[in-house]
Amino acid sequence: MKALVLDGINQPLQLRDVPTPTPAPGEVLVQLRAAALNHRDVWIQKGQYAGLKFPCILGSDGAGIVAELGEGVDEALRGQAVIINAGHDWGDNPRAQGKSFKILGLPEQGTFAEYVSVAAHYVHPKPEHLSFEQAATLPLGGATAYRAAFTRAGIVAGERVLITGVGGGVALLALQLTLARGAEVWVTSSSAEKIASAQALGAKGGANYKDENWAATLTKQAGGPFDVIIDSAAGPGFGALLDAAAPGGRIVFYGATQGDIPQVTARKIFWKQLSVLGSTMGTEQDFADFVRLVQESKLVPVVDEVFALADGEAAMRRMDNGQQFGKLVLRITE
The missing domain is CATH 3.90.180.10 (Medium-chain alcohol dehydrogenases, catalytic domain)
Incomplete structure (x- = not known):
């Protein structure tokens, strides 16, 4: 698959071919239609984030189609349009995240790619009133x-x-x-x-x-x-x-x-x-309640600009300059 790869601190994102992930038991493989940037991605690129490891695929926000299922996953998910909850392994205490909490895009490979594999319970139906580009902006910020x-x-x-x-x-x-x-x-x-x-x-x-x-x-x-x-x-x-x-x-x-x-x-x-x-990120219940509010209110997030995946580095520079009003989005597949 094609992916934007970060090789080190202050290095530009490079579009290259990498192995397509295989969903493990309990996971789904999502064919991403769009991904969105967060300041987190720029901070990682600058080396201003804990747990750095290279090479890595950035990206916490994404929307796409469930393409493959790992063992034990409900067949009904295949082919579904979904958005991905970027916060993983919150823990048992709803008042604060546990030590195992992590965000998609580091340490796990992220959404600046044609495919990403995540646990099935982290995908939620894409709000029907939103395009994939709009829906991709929702997860981390929402x-x-x-x-x-x-x-x-x-x-x-x-x-x-x-x-x-x-x-x-x-x-x-x-x-x-x-x-x-x-x-x-x-x-x-x-x-x-x-x-x-x-x-x-x-x-x-x-x-x-x-x-x-x-x-x-x-x-x-x-x-x-x-x-x-x-x-x-x-x-x-x-x-x-x-x-x-x-x-x-x-x-x-x-x-x-x-x-x-x-x-x-x-x-x-x-x-x-x-x-x-x-406050930091949110629990799985926070995310589900957020998606429900988006659906009920027909909220349409603000998109500043849409870039091709190959132009991801240009999108990163626009975010770094702080000139955007709304989210910066990468269109991955039509």
Whole structure:
């Protein structure tokens, strides 16, 4: 089969022929129609991820057709259009992943290939209203956004929600999912164009997080502070989120693209009775509930650009530059 192979740190992805995997007992072989990029792929390429091993096939997100079945797999799955849950071996505790938890695309070979083999219980029916390119964008970002918004933060209809750094895949899915559940959503970005695009999707408004006192300005614009804040940056700007949070509010963050939080004014947390929550990926139940919400709400994820598999390195560079609004997708087979 054809696959994009990463041979080492800071090396470009190379399209080459590699052996097609054979599904083990309990597994299915998925012929991928499309795969989608995540920042995780760029971080692995740069050597900024634990458990590196080379050569490897990146890619956590994918959608395709079940082509072959391993021993013991229900024959009804053959030929089914599916998306793949990227989070494997969560463990028995729904509150936190276990030591065996891993993400498709490292250490296991990923979806930037014509075929991938996974355990049968990690494939779910592709939402019928979505193309393969659209469906391929869902798994990793969707599970992350769903767990952060609902399993961890417990967002309900009518709450005022702030999503920071809109434009990336997880933030956009968080926007769409919380709107689908009836929340009032506001956003931040360093790009006026991305804020406007988020408003076109249903956000009430937004602010440039590089502006001085943006939290006070946005809080006034929104008519009050935020019940829930969903963040992926952390870093020095985290203190502004404490100011923007309503008394009794929840701040949930699923990443730290701006690094560790340097200094926190503790009294703002305890006096305002805030809950600060961490979140990573999602359980198999989170994923199933997420897919159900996508189907029920007819959610259509935002696709920034579709590349041919052979142009995967160009897609990686676009992601690294951070210019995209929505997901970057590789079309693998028609």
